[in-house]
Amino acid sequence: MQFHLNGFRTGDPDLAEPARQISGQASGLPEEVDVLIVGCGPAGLTLAAQLSRFGHINTRIVDQKPGPLELGQADGIACRTMEMFQAFGFVERVLREAYWVNETTFWRPKPESPDEIARSGRIKDVEEGLSEMPHVILNQARVHEFYLDIMRKSPRRLEPDYSRRVTDLVIDPAVATSDAMPSHPVTVTLERSDPGHEGETETVRARYVVGCDGARSAVRKALGRELRGDSANQAWGVMDVLAVTDFPDIRLKSLIQSENEGNIVLIPREGGHLVRLYIELDKLKAGERVANRSITSDHLIGAAQRIFHPYSIDVKEIAWWSVYEIGQRLTDKFDDVPEDQTESRVPHVFICGDACHTHSPKAGLGMNVSMQDAFNLGWKLAAVLSGRSPAELLSTYSAERQAIAKELIDFDREWVSVLSARDGDSPARTQDYFVRHGRYTAGTSTLYTPSLLTAGPEHQDLAAGFPIGKRFQSAPVIRLGDAKPLHLGHVVEADGRWRVFLFADAADPTADDTALSRLCAFLAEADQSPLLRHTPAGADIDSVIDVRAVLQQPHRELALERMPAVLKPAKGRYGLTDYEKMFCPDFAAGDIFDTRGIDRAQGCMVVVRPDQYVANVLPLTATGELAAFFGRFMISVDTAAVPA
Secondary structure (H helix, E strand, O other): OOOOOOOOOOOOOOOOOOOOOOOOOOOOOOOEEEEEEEOOOHHHHHHHHHHOOOOOOOEEEEOOOOOOOOOOOOOEEOHHHHHHHHHHOOHHHHHHHOEEOOEEEEEEEOOOOOOOEEEEEEEEOOOOOOOOOOOEEOOHHHHHHHHHHHHHHOOOOOOOEOOEEEEEEEEOHHHHOOOOOOOOOEEEEEEEOOOOOOOOEEEEEEEEEEEOOOOOOHHHHHHOOOOEEEEEEEEEEEEEEEEEEOOOOOOOEEEEEOOOOOEEEEEEOOOOOOEEEEEEEEEOOOOOOHHHHOOOHHHHHHHHHHHHOOOOEEEEEEEEEEEEEEEEEEOOOOEOOOHHHOOOOOOOEEEOHHHOEEOOOOOOOHHHHHHHHHHHHHHHHHHHHOOOOOHHHHHHHHHHHHHHHHHHHHHHHHHHHHHOOOOOOHHHHHHHHHHHOHHHHOOOOOOOOOOOOOOOOOOHHHEOOOOOOOEOOOOEEEEOOOOOEEEHHHHOOOOOOEEEEEEOOOOOOOOOOOHHHHHHHHHHHOOOOHHHHHOOOOOOOOOOEEEEEEOOOOHHHOOHHHOOHHHOOEEOOOOEEOOOOEEEEEOOOEOHHHHOOEOOOOOEEEEEOOOOEEEEEEOOOOHHHHHHHHHOOOOOOOOOOOOO
16 A cells, blocks of 8 residues: 655545545535436445545435445345455455355255255355455445445545435436537436425536436436346245254355255355345246235245254344345446437436346345446546546446346346256256356456457467456566565556556566567657556656556566666655556466466566456557557547546
8 A cells, every 4th residue: 555655644544635625515415516426325335436536526426315224135245346345445344344155055855855955065155266355245234334434535525415316317408419518418306305404405417427226216217218127926035134053054155955845045144143044935926026925024934944954943033134026127228328329429327236237136246246337437437527538438338337237137047047946956957057157156257348448359368367358367476666475456446547567578677678678668758658648747657557567587586776767657746756566476376477378478468447357468569559559548638628
């Protein structure tokens, strides 16, 4: 962690310097904002936390609830989401509090006594080497609190405005034309319900509005979009309980399939005692709703006791319970632009999370995919509002995330079918399916196809372990400046910056005429350098594109003082040297050049998006291709215009 850059400071290093102008919360919502976020769920708070880092962007977030969430329904946090939490800076807090899902067991009816269950399998929950982060379980409300803490300490000192319900949203018709574009084209009307202000309305004009307001999203309805899909006619109950039981795997994630009484997905919770039970109930008739069944918590307990047989479970306390129907629904587009206008119009209203896709909680991916939606959108909004990228960049959000949501819906439909199968082979098929799709449930299978932001595979062979379009998988390294062992991926913070990792060739990196030294000279001096073309005058050289190098030699064999200057940039008000740009292999933990398939003879550049996905792999000599790639979606500083 770096601080003291602009002068010595004491106290909490996470507390950022406040922005020069911050709208006071007590005075209500301002008349105009840059971004209005509707909904304080996981997606809304992810987006708010990311945008709050930008002091010049006026962001506000509203919710119709009277205050923060106290008891959340979602609890599973995938490995990929933990990697994202590392970028936001609170993963250590999650690791400390959460239950770690280390192994999963499978239970099926005994062949000789089908009315009793027996363990049929036990596996690692996440395949070896998939991520440095575990799959964990933690109350959603705690995740919310971690985000709120980041927002409070950010330059914006952002706090949600609660007790506000969206009653109307109107987009100025002028946005459909190329001239006379209104500066704040979206008008939102909200009704207050907080004490002393009941029934009062507020009107806010925004450059951009993001609906993170759940499956009944008012923002989505204002756009005229619908969640379309079907129901599996299957009812499930869920309970968080404190119980006494002789079931031996009560502290292991377990998939339990009985002969005739249904199934249970058992998820241990944080704290050492709490456990969540997803309990399969009777199949619904066509057109029947769960509400018509009048199912009680005693009904769920009885079903669980029958499925656990011959083991007993005595529920002492129910912390929370619910009954729901399984359904998979998806919206056709995640922004306000009609399909036939995508080439001529840029979006100003977006929807994230449950507002645009809903599904069952069986794979534990709902909250995770929703937060990834917001992570994808947040840095793009920041780039456009900062004048770094044209507004056309925002069209990539719906294009990228709608495709990912479609994959999630298809996976969830198949997974629910596997869990609910009723034949002799179903337990074995469940375990096989779980193993084969482990990368999907870990959140690491997302692949962005070639687009404005994602290059083709022409040079993929230079870095086989960093697939273009997939997340940048971290690996251990040693920092050259202070010999600190760390994970390379952990330098990718949620700060809106692009990263270019220079994996050096086998030559001496301090020599003058090597591929690495020539590339560094280009980045520092050439007119076509993306660092010089896209970094505003007076800003730190790494404020838009952060260049770092990974060298092949042991760290004790290199002379830091002889390394290229662009890897030791002067920054801040005093021109202090940044000594944290260079890394070497951690041979004890595994040479990153081997574990990630880097071509040792040629080396390469790996370009990483602000949301941690690999955007391009290039030879160290491909300076023109590097400049052209960034030129596709970034504005040159000499042609920068007022943000849309």
